[in-house]
Amino acid sequence: MEIAQKAHLAATVLKTVSNDDRTATLKMVHDALREAKDEVIAANVKDLDAAKSANLSPSLIKRLDLSTGDKYDSMLQGILDVASLDDPVGKVTLARKLDDNLELYRLTCPVGVLLVIFEARPEVIANITALAIKSGNAAILKGGKESLHSFTAIAKAVTKALEKSKVPPGAIQLIATRDEVSSLLSQDQYIDLVIPRGSNELVKHIKDNTKIPVMGHADGICAIYVDQDANAKMAADIVVDAKTNYPAGCNSVETLLINEKVISDKWPTVASALVDANVEIRATPELIEALPADLKSHCKTATEEDFKTEFLAHIIAAKSVPTVEDAMAHINSHGSSHTDCIITDNETTAGKFLKGIDSAGVYWNASTRFADGFRYGFGTEVGVSTNKIHARGPVGLEGLVNYQYILKGNGQIAASYLGAGGDKPFKHEDLPLEN
């Protein structure tokens, strides 16, 4: 049977497996990967050798390397962490008596089949396997060619563990061949959600080549607006943190908007802090003009393109705006709906911004770097979504579930009721939610 169809059928079985059995399965996966550590690391060395021979970038080689620091043990612990989370499945979110002995329930349920495509981080396999099983979703995992040996060794251990578990065969399928992806991306009748884990290019490529919903983000063009009523020191601290704490992160700031009334007093404080933190400033002329000579030399004139660019580096684009409304208009037209921030001591201005920005995260006086599942207290993070429907922002396990309606009757037919030919009214009484 084809991979996707097999996953679809397995999903309908996995959906019925209890939380206890799903949790026990995760422990078995954990133990199997612990036992296979030497084997996996040996396979990983082969990938590393190949990557070095192929002159791949040092950052890619670092991501590929499973033996640095406590990466392997963290991966193992991550499985147990997911296992210990609350069961996301079967939560009753609505209970309503439509009529006597006719009761409607809305219950959380798995989405179905996930297709997860990732690049160089082999430990993602363990993480996604844990998330999928915990949430009752079948998953097809497709690794990149750079991690082929590591992937195969991990897959072997995971598959062996699953064989002894209550999770049906086909629920977790690990595929390593490259030519499968385009075929999988076309099977929207069997695959319900695609989760890309990798570069912006990977995400864009996938979004452009499938009708299946894609959960993730391509660009993360976060902006910070420094209002006329901002505390300049706070603005400098937040902007530097948001830019330099982890520039490769999607929640790093890329665009800085300065209220034009504070170009001469607050902007130099922020600019000076950025220069001290080795950040290149690409600013509009009026902002460069306002700086003292020693700061001016660290600035370049911004192009329009700079305000649509995710630099992922020590570079920031800056421009001035007349009002908070202009800042909002800039963000709503140039941003990527990820996370945007206002720095101000004025509650009214902040209120306007918090209401008017059309992004997954809207912040007031806090670094955009807080946009993260662990920082939000979700226990885990499936990814960050800039989609406008389903899950938004940092996504925990709840992004892998949806709901279905269960109706329990004792023979009722629609024709007895008002609106469908009969005269019985509906009761529509909400019942207590018992979870």
Added chain:
Amino acid sequence: MEIAQKAHLAATVLKTVSNDDRTATLKMVHDALREAKDEVIAANVKDLDAAKSANLSPSLIKRLDLSTGDKYDSMLQGILDVASLDDPVGKVTLARKLDDNLELYRLTCPVGVLLVIFEARPEVIANITALAIKSGNAAILKGGKESLHSFTAIAKAVTKALEKSKVPPGAIQLIATRDEVSSLLSQDQYIDLVIPRGSNELVKHIKDNTKIPVMGHADGICAIYVDQDANAKMAADIVVDAKTNYPAGCNSVETLLINEKVISDKWPTVASALVDANVEIRATPELIEALPADLKSHCKTATEEDFKTEFLAHIIAAKSVPTVEDAMAHINSHGSSHTDCIITDNETTAGKFLKGIDSAGVYWNASTRFADGFRYGFGTEVGVSTNKIHARGPVGLEGLVNYQYILKGNGQIAASYLGAGGDKPFKHEDLPLEN
């Protein structure tokens, strides 16, 4: 400015308009349409004349006709009904203290820009306008050519009412030209959700031609499984209701699965009721064989294609299955994830079915015809979704909202906290939800 971009910008303004102002706007739209009734009906007569000259089907002409019964007044009342619903926007669904003075809130918010494409029912314009404004979404409404005059007259009244309201220009755009659609379907940077209201062909065409999420359903292939422990009379009543109450409805039953142990006793009761209700039975040979001669003559032998067909007529496809598991496997592989039902007096068997079926609605001893927003008590229905993410089943106003995270701090930076270079732990204390 282009239609979609204009809608996107209007959406960010509409998002900030209060519920009182949105509700007042709906009353203005209601009044304008009440006053324009003669004008709209006159325009509608032109559409009806054109439809008759073009020999369009009687059912299409009926859908087009705004003067039948109380259709116009129902349309007007529908606007007031939507106006009176609870505000779906700004509900706090999570409140969490990440640290002192660093508070995270998750609030419901509009999705953004809706593109609604519909065919012959001109009253849908008023309904969708009301739903969009109430939920704070901008909407682009595109009517079919059959209802061009009615559409234009309604659009004129709606537009005039909106001009005096707090809803920004561009928030509701009514377009009548045909060539715009394919261009709009490609503008996923501005349009967040497409809602088709019309035939399966329309929905399929749209799904095949856009990357924007589409909320709706193409096929509604609902199944009823009559278990060995079913009450035969109940089974007959429910199957007849589900098939004949409104055969054109997407929640009508198309497939009947009979447990093979009750072919000789319960199946003839169900078949007889169907024949009495003028339903053509397309059954597998063993089911036809089990019937008395007078019923046999009303049956045809089913083809495999019949089990993938939405008949939307007095026709039902029937086959026998050995067990409830086989019924579930059939439904999960042939169905359309809409609404499926088991008829049984056995709670254990029902429990298996309710857990294992992968559909928006799973019913026990009740007609599939209950799958409807009004019957569920939602006050209104945006449509029925067979999608696996975001809204499923009958969708009320909550299908037009999503959520965003608001973080309020007083200068916190990520680098102070554990995991990003600092040593402060997060508090992650849930706060009471105040709505």
